[in-house]
Amino acid sequence: MSTADAPATDIDRVLEAGLARAGQDAANDPLHALRRSGAERVRALGLPERRQETWRYTPVSFLKRAEYRPFTDGPITALQLSDIEDLLLDDHRGARLVFVNGHFAPSLSVTDGGAGLRIASLAEAEPDTFGAEDAAQYRHIFSALNAALALDGALIEVADGAELEHPIEILHIAVGGDEPVIVSPRHALHIGRGAQAGLIERYASLGESVYFDNVSLDVTLGANAELTHQCLQQESPTAQHLVDLDVRLGAGSRYRYTLAALGGDWSRSDVRVRFDGEGASAELNGLMLARDGQLNDVHLDVDHAVPGCTSVETFKSILDGQGRVVFDGHVLVARDAQKTDAALANHNLMLSRSAEVDTKPTLEIFADDVKCSHGTTVGELDKNMLFYLRSRGIPEGAATRMLCQGFAEDILGRFDDPALRARASRLLDERLAPTEE
Amino acid sequence: MNQEKQMLLSIRNLRAEVDGKEILKGIDLDVRPGEVHAIMGPNGSGKSTLAHVLAGRDGYDVTGGEVLFEDHDLLGLEPEERAAAGMFLAFQYPVELPGVNNTHFLKEALNAQRRARGESELDSVAFLKLVREKMQLVSMKPELLKRQVNAGFSGGEKKRNEILQMAVFEPKLAVLDETDSGLDIDALRTVSDGVNALRSPDRSVILVTHYQRLLDYIEPDFVHVLADGRIVRSGDKTLAKELEERGYGWLSDGEAA
Numbered sequence: 001m002s003t004a005d006a007p008a009t010d011i012d013r014v015l016e017a018g019l020a021r022a023g024q025d026a027a028n029d030p031l032h033a034l035r036r037s038g039a040e041r042v043r044a045l046g047l048p049e050r051r052q053e054t055w056r057y058t059p060v061s062f063l064k065r066a067e068y069r070p071f072t073d074g075p076i077t078a079l080q081l082s083d084i085e086d087l088l089l090d091d092h093r094g095a096r097l098v099f100v101n102g103h104f105a106p107s108l109s110v111t112d113g114g115a116g117l118r119i120a121s122l123a124e125a126e127p128d129t130f131g132a133e134d135a136a137q138y139r140h141i142f143s144a145l146n147a148a149l150a151l152d153g154a155l156i157e158v159a160d161g162a163e164l165e166h167p168i169e170i171l172h173i174a175v176g177g178d179e180p181v182i183v184s185p186r187h188a189l190h191i192g193r194g195a196q197a198g199l200i201e202r203y204a205s206l207g208e209s210v211y212f213d214n215v216s217l218d219v220t221l222g223a224n225a226e227l228t229h230q231c232l233q234q235e236s237p238t239a240q241h242l243v244d245l246d247v248r249l250g251a252g253s254r255y256r257y258t259l260a261a262l263g264g265d266w267s268r269s270d271v272r273v274r275f276d277g278e279g280a281s282a283e284l285n286g287l288m289l290a291r292d293g294q295l296n297d298v299h300l301d302v303d304h305a306v307p308g309c310t311s312v313e314t315f316k317s318i319l320d321g322q323g324r325v326v327f328d329g330h331v332l333v334a335r336d337a338q339k340t341d342a343a344l345a346n347h348n349l350m351l352s353r354s355a356e357v358d359t360k361p362t363l364e365i366f367a368d369d370v371k372c373s374h375g376t377t378v379g380e381l382d383k384n385m386l387f388y389l390r391s392r393g394i395p396e397g398a399a400t401r402m403l404c405q406g407f408a409e410d411i412l413g414r415f416d417d418p419a420l421r422a423r424a425s426r427l428l429d430e431r432l433a434p435t436e437e
Numbered sequence: 438m439n440q441e442k443q444m445l446l447s448i449r450n451l452r453a454e455v456d457g458k459e460i461l462k463g464i465d466l467d468v469r470p471g472e473v474h475a476i477m478g479p480n481g482s483g484k485s486t487l488a489h490v491l492a493g494r495d496g497y498d499v500t501g502g503e504v505l506f507e508d509h510d511l512l513g514l515e516p517e518e519r520a521a522a523g524m525f526l527a528f529q530y531p532v533e534l535p536g537v538n539n540t541h542f543l544k545e546a547l548n549a550q551r552r553a554r555g556e557s558e559l560d561s562v563a564f565l566k567l568v569r570e571k572m573q574l575v576s577m578k579p580e581l582l583k584r585q586v587n588a589g590f591s592g593g594e595k596k597r598n599e600i601l602q603m604a605v606f607e608p609k610l611a612v613l614d615e616t617d618s619g620l621d622i623d624a625l626r627t628v629s630d631g632v633n634a635l636r637s638p639d640r641s642v643i644l645v646t647h648y649q650r651l652l653d654y655i656e657p658d659f660v661h662v663l664a665d666g667r668i669v670r671s672g673d674k675t676l677a678k679e680l681e682e683r684g685y686g687w688l689s690d691g692e693a694a
Contacts, residue, residue: 383495388532391492392542392602393520393550402545406536406585 009063011047011145014182015039018070018149030125031150038138038147045141054140057326057358058297062240062266068212070149071181075103084108084173087204089419094166094198095119100173101211102183103152116162116195122153122186139270143244146184146216153186153216160192160222167198167228167417174236176209186216193222193250199229200420203263205236212240219246221253223277228256230415232424235263237294242268249309251277258414259286260424261296262431268297268326274305275337281310287411287424289431290355292321300329300344304337307367313344316411318404319355320432327359329374335366344374349407351381351400401432445470445507445641446610452501453490460486462666463502468610471638475652475677476645478663479685484645485529487663488614491643492526493519506610520546521553523609527599527616534586539598542586543568547605571604575631593624600631611635612643617651629654649681662688 019039029035047063048055079100088096095113098105104121111119138144154170172185191197203213213235221227235241241264249255261267273282288296302311317325325348333340348357361374381403389399405412408428415421446468453461460483468474478484490497491504493516504511506522514522534542548558559567568582575597587595596616603611613632617625632642632655644655652660652674660676661668662685669688670676680688 382532384532385534387494387516388528388534389542389546390516391494391520391526392546393517393553393606394546395517395549396515398545398549399517402537402542403534406534409536 007067009066009068011042014068014070014145015042015148017072021070021072031122034147034150038144038150041138041144042141042148045138045144048141054299054328057324058268058295062212066180066210068180068182071101071183071211073101073177075105076100076175077105077107079105079108079173079175081108083206087171087173089169089200089417089423091419092166092169094164094168096169096171097154098171098173099152099154099185101175101181102185104154113166113168114164116159117164117168118157118159119168120155122155123151125155139244139272142214142242143216143270145182146186146214146244149182149184149214150186150216151184153188156187156189158191158195158197160195162192162195162197164195164197167200167230169200169202172203172213172215174203174205174209174211174213174239176205176207176211176236180210180212182212182214184214184216188218189220191219191221191225191227191253194224195222196226197228198416199227200417201229201231203233203235203241205239208236208238210238211236213242215241215243217243217245219255220248221250221255221280223250224252225250226254228416229258230417230420231257231259232420232427233259233261233263233267233269234427235267237263237265239264240266243270245269245271247271247273247282249273249275249277249280249282252279253277254280255282256414257282257284258411259298260412260415260428261286261298262289262424262427264294264296266295268299270299270301272301272303273311274303275309276306278306278308282312284311284313284315285411285414286315287408287428288315288317288325288327289428290317290319290323290325291431292323295324295326297326298328300331302331302342304331304333304340304342306334307337308339309337310341312342314411315345316347316349316408317357318349318351318407318432319357320351321355322352323355325355325357325359327357327361329361331363331372331374333363333365333367333370333372337367338369340367340370340372342370342372346376348378349381349404350378351404397434401429404432405429443470443507444468444505446511447505448502449504450502451487451490451504452499453486454498454500455486455496459500460666461490464663464666464668466661466668468641468643470609470641471636472659473636473642473644473655473657475657475660476643476663477647477649477660477677477680480647482663483666484647484663485614488526488612488643488645491524491612492516517549518553520606520608521550525603525606525608525611527596527603527611527613529615529618531587531590531595531599533588533590535588537586539584539586540565540568540582543582543602543605546602550606568605571601574604574634575600576627577601592619593621593627596620596624596628597631600628600635604631604635607640609639610641610643612645614645615647616644617646617648625651626654649677652677664688
């Protein structure tokens with residue numbers, strides 16, 4: 001754990017350690033160029049400061065409280081399936097890719113996910129598979145840092161026209177050590193033209209240690225492809241978590257994303273969706289929980305660059321104690337993007353007056369024939385509802401949790417996977433319950 | 438009535454304020470097990486305040502008197518403790534609970550009461566059997582159980598849902614606050630049939646109502662008239678008839694004279 005006199009994280013030392021670890025065999029390293037470009041960008045950007053709008057309410061002070069180092073121990077092979085049994089979804093029958101501290105764990109994984117599915121590990125990619133990324137690709141220091149420190153990740157491809165019966169699961173498990181570490185999985189998923197697939201993305205931990213899960217996930221949908229993407233973030237309460245999700249949608253494709261961000265000391269989901277072809281649709285849903293001391297941030301960047309696309313963004317948060325939520329929902333409708341349909345909503349339920357929510361829904365519209373709306377609410381628990389439940393014999397704490405579940409229902413209800421939905425609902429209940437003394 | 442029976446509810450000189458304004462100005466009322474009492478009175482007489490004070494709603498300051506429920510101080514209990522002790526309030530305006538499933542709510546509530554009483558919880562199978570049985574009492578459509586509590590229910594459906602809860606919880610005392618308001622004649626009959634089916638020597642009912650018509654369906658043992666925060670007249674069911682014919686005016690005037 002960090003102490004008051006612990007040294008702060010030195011980004012140059014982080015990069016050195018990361019590159020040294022990876023760079024022993026630069027000639028054969030498929031990620032060499034990627035790492036260099038990331039490192040370069042990290043140095044150029046430096047740590048975010050409060051005056052930068054996208055970081056204004058999301059200070060990265062955790063990096064100043066402790067010295068984080070890249071996780072360098074290599075794959076953890078000692079873990080057995082029985083160790084992670086509690087984390088597995090009931091009745092999950094598709095591919096399951098388990099990453100332990102950012103490294104793919106074949107012995108815990110199932111890679112056979114049906115016809116038309118190809119899965120590879122980033123660590124075993126052929127040399128020259130990855131070139132240097134264009135610097136503009138890196139949205140901020142952490143996406144560049146992920147590239148600089150990248151060691152492993154899943155490369156998933158669903159063939160044109162394939163219809164996967166079961167969703168592919170990527171399960172991230174953090175196994176704590178004594179020192180704060182940065183874990184940098186880097187995944188890419190491509191859904192071929194007309195293909196249909198599901199992705200379940202999960203984050204969990206064994207034990208409570210300090211780690212920064214700094215994830216990059218690129219998703220591309222070919223024309224008329226369909227992806228249902230469900231994400232459950234149940235990181236350790238001592239962890240920091242950032243996902244840089246980049247989605248590109250081909251013409252006529254359909255993308256559905258549902259996020260439940262319940263864990264972590266500090267959590268940020270950067271979701272960027274770009275419409276590359278006409279007639280595509282994106283539905284983005286999210287539930288954020290911020291208990292006492294927790295910060296939970298969602299940044300949306302939805303870019304309607306082409307005409308005739310639809311996006312619906314619905315994000316809800318529950319705040320307790322001195323919890324903090326940041327919602328920055330930005331929807332851009334370009335001049336040519338006529339017939340765009342966009343609806344952005346953010347609803348916040350404050351269980352405590354010392355909690356804080358900073359919400360900024362923004363519609364930036366340059367086309368003139370569009371249907372766009374946004375709405376934001378911040379409210380407390382309804383006293384009539386609370387009394388009604390109590391008058392039926394339900395004690396105040398349980399009544400509060402029941403109403404929170406009710407508030408969360410229209411987000412969690414969009415999890416297609418029943419086991420995932422039940423798990424998210426149970427976690428929400430547990431994390432809302434008063435902590436045992 | 439049976440004098441030997443232990444008193445279920447005993448209200449003594451109850452005074453209560455809302456926002457510093459005295460609404461109840463000394464209420465006395467005794468209810469024995471099995472009795473049905475109607476409390477009638479004009480708007481603003483304090484009927485609903487009495488119902489809410491009994492259920493323990495916030496915002497009502499009890500400034501004097503006491504309420505004993507089976508010889509225990511009711512006013513010292515939290516609302517959920519009153520429910521577990523056997524007290525039930527059917528709301529005049531049942532609250533909608535978006536996102537909360539009706540079956541889940543009923544089961545959680547029943548089991549919370551049972552836990553508080555030290556009884557074993559009902560599992561899903563036993564609970565569903567119980568609910569199905571009770572639903573017949575109020576002729577409720579089964580799909581309403583799958584819906585969110587009261588959300589999008591019609592006025593009649595909401596009131597039936599209240600009586601269904603009463604049937605499931607089997608309280609010792611049910612206070613029905615203006616349960617007849619907003620009901621058409623068919624719904625009124627259904628709801629009344631439900632209440633009548635739940636009448637038993639162990640269950641008492643307080644009907645709070647503005648109108649006499651509810652009492653055509655649920656016959657009370659006693660009728661009390663509340664005016665300006667006091668019970669100004671008590672009698673049997675013939676008092677209700679008299680009120681229907683003469684209105685409330687003559688009682689208040691009599692009081693003033």
